[in-house]
Amino acid sequence: xxxxxxxxxxxxxxxxxxxxxxxxxxxxxxxxxxxxxxxxxxxxxxxxxxxxxxxxxxxxxxxxxxxxxxxxxxxxxxxxxxxxxxxxxxxxxxxxxxxxxxxxxxxxxxxxxxxxxxxxxxxxxxxxxxxxxxxxxxxxxxxxxxxxxxxxxxxxxxxxxxxxxxxxxxxxxxxxxxxxxxxxxxxxxxxxxxxxxxxxxxxxxxxxxxxxxxxxxxxxxxxxxxxxxxxxxxxxxxxxxxxxxxxxxxxxxxxxxxxxxxxxxxxxxxxxxxxxxxxxxxxxxxxxxxxxxxxxxxxxxxxxxxx
Amino acid sequence: xxxxxxxxxxxxxxxxxxxxxxxxxxxxxxxxxxxxxxxxxxxxxxxxxxxxxxxxxxxxxxxxxxxxxxxxxxxxxxxxxxxxxxxxxxxxxxxxxxxxxxxxxxxxxxxxxxxxxxxxxxxxxxxxxxxxxxxxxxxxxxxxxxxxxxxxxxxxxxxxxxxxxxxxxxxxxxxxxxxxxxxxxxxxxxxxxxxxxxxxxxx
Numbered sequence: 001x002x003x004x005x006x007x008x009x010x011x012x013x014x015x016x017x018x019x020x021x022x023x024x025x026x027x028x029x030x031x032x033x034x035x036x037x038x039x040x041x042x043x044x045x046x047x048x049x050x051x052x053x054x055x056x057x058x059x060x061x062x063x064x065x066x067x068x069x070x071x072x073x074x075x076x077x078x079x080x081x082x083x084x085x086x087x088x089x090x091x092x093x094x095x096x097x098x099x100x101x102x103x104x105x106x107x108x109x110x111x112x113x114x115x116x117x118x119x120x121x122x123x124x125x126x127x128x129x130x131x132x133x134x135x136x137x138x139x140x141x142x143x144x145x146x147x148x149x150x151x152x153x154x155x156x157x158x159x160x161x162x163x164x165x166x167x168x169x170x171x172x173x174x175x176x177x178x179x180x181x182x183x184x185x186x187x188x189x190x191x192x193x194x195x196x197x198x199x200x201x202x203x204x205x206x207x208x209x210x211x212x213x214x215x216x217x218x219x220x221x222x223x224x225x226x227x228x229x230x231x232x233x234x235x236x237x238x239x240x241x242x243x244x245x246x247x248x249x250x251x252x253x254x255x256x257x258x259x260x261x262x263x264x265x266x267x268x269x270x271x272x273x274x275x276x277x278x279x280x281x282x283x284x285x286x287x288x289x290x291x292x293x294x295x296x297x298x299x300x301x302x303x304x305x306x307x
Numbered sequence: 308x309x310x311x312x313x314x315x316x317x318x319x320x321x322x323x324x325x326x327x328x329x330x331x332x333x334x335x336x337x338x339x340x341x342x343x344x345x346x347x348x349x350x351x352x353x354x355x356x357x358x359x360x361x362x363x364x365x366x367x368x369x370x371x372x373x374x375x376x377x378x379x380x381x382x383x384x385x386x387x388x389x390x391x392x393x394x395x396x397x398x399x400x401x402x403x404x405x406x407x408x409x410x411x412x413x414x415x416x417x418x419x420x421x422x423x424x425x426x427x428x429x430x431x432x433x434x435x436x437x438x439x440x441x442x443x444x445x446x447x448x449x450x451x452x453x454x455x456x457x458x459x460x461x462x463x464x465x466x467x468x469x470x471x472x473x474x475x476x477x478x479x480x481x482x483x484x485x486x487x488x489x490x491x492x493x494x495x496x497x498x499x500x501x502x503x504x505x506x507x508x509x510x
Binding site for chain 2: 100103105119121144145148254259268278
């Protein structure tokens with residue numbers, strides 16, 4: 001009887017031994033080699049952006065600059081410019097001028113390093129009927145006539161409205177998206193887990209998800225980037241318009257790319273807290289409305305009629 | 308005539324109304340209530356003279372000038388005096404047949420013609436309705452004569468393309484940099500491609 005037991009025990013032990021060595025071997029192979037291990041380790045254990053100390057932030061930015069530099073074979077800068085004091089950005093769009101040419105859409109794609117394939121557009125231009133007015137259920141955004149503007153239609157581009165009371169930041173389970181002091185709602189792409197709750201919460205359809213690895217050709221990449229703005233995104237994170245945070249937070253602040261490219265001057269941008277700014281003038285003097293006002297998101301993207 | 312009792316107050320009122328209306332035209336020193344731009348009620352003492360502003364045309368404030376880029380002249384056309392000092396000015400309204408034939412006027416052509424905006428005697432200048440002469444770099448004042456609402460918006464930056472810095476120097480463009488003064492209506496553009504439909508995207 002004991003001989004049988006001895007034999008059984010010996011059999012189990014050898015299988016156990018085999019499995020142990022197998023697991024150890026796989027573990028050794030899975031460990032990255034010395035060069036890559038440092039940055040991978042740091043990326044994995046990187047703290048939330050808002051918890052980073054100045055030193056840690058500098059290390060993060062340098063690490064990202066090296067990574068993107070290698071990826072796109074060009075000198076890339078990643079900044080983390082903080083918000084300017086006493087600024088609350090506002091955007092206004094003149095519906096009596098927009099002709100639906102979509103130059104803003106593609107200027108945004110170029111400036112903000114959006115994936116070309118799979119295609120992501122942060123701005124969506126809606127074609128609406130003049131007789132029906134602003135009725136979003138009747139909007140068409142795949143329009144492609146020979147000439148715009150088409151008779152009887154007007155055009156309304158929609159992008160992130162940078163709400164004062166944003167529903168998207170309330171639902172993020174990991175707090176990867178938040179509203180900064182200057183009013184811009186930002187996403188930390190290294191913290192986002194890609195659950196897309198924020199996309200479900202946004203009433204304007206302004207957030208976009210990287211379903212696949214972003215296809216961004218190195219030749220078209222904009223190397224002046226911001227950590228919370230237009231740096232190249234990885235697969236599986238949510239992105240959206242940031243009012244060109246890499247441009248507007250400079251001193252002196254530049255206009256967003258969409259505002260500069262508009263050929264008819266339908267877009268206006270400025271500081272809502274500055275009583276002399278053009279955005280304040282037109283809110284006080286023109287017919288202004290906001291989208292989906294009943295949801296109390298308090299967007300800072302105003303649509304107006306100049307005439 | 309016997310006036311019934313109930314009609315007496317009404318008659319008195321009817322008699323007084325024309326007197327009250329006439330007195331509106333006479334102005335005395337008064338406390339004036341106005342609303343400022345932010346909606347606040349402002350009460351101030353104003354003398355009679357202050358309440359009826361008088362516009363002194365001869366001594367009015369000088370118009371603010373705006374730094375603009377060079378006007379978009381056609382090749383070799385400016386300064387106009389290089390040809391027009393030798394040509395006899397002809398004020399008769401007509402269609403031009405010898406030169407400047409590429410200019411077809413589609414801008415109030417029923418009411419005006421060339422010399423209503425271009426100064427007949429000195430072609431290097433434009434002229435306002437008052438007769439005042441302007442440089443081509445100040446042509447926005449000429450357009451502003453009829454398009455005052457657009458001019459007011461342009462001065463604040465609400466009309467027209469805005470470049471520069473939102474908290475720094477802003478670049479103003481002349482009206483004519485975007486609008487052809489002889490044929491201002493914008494031509495339609497071909498729009499850039501629409502977004503790909505989800506079903507058409509490659510997987």
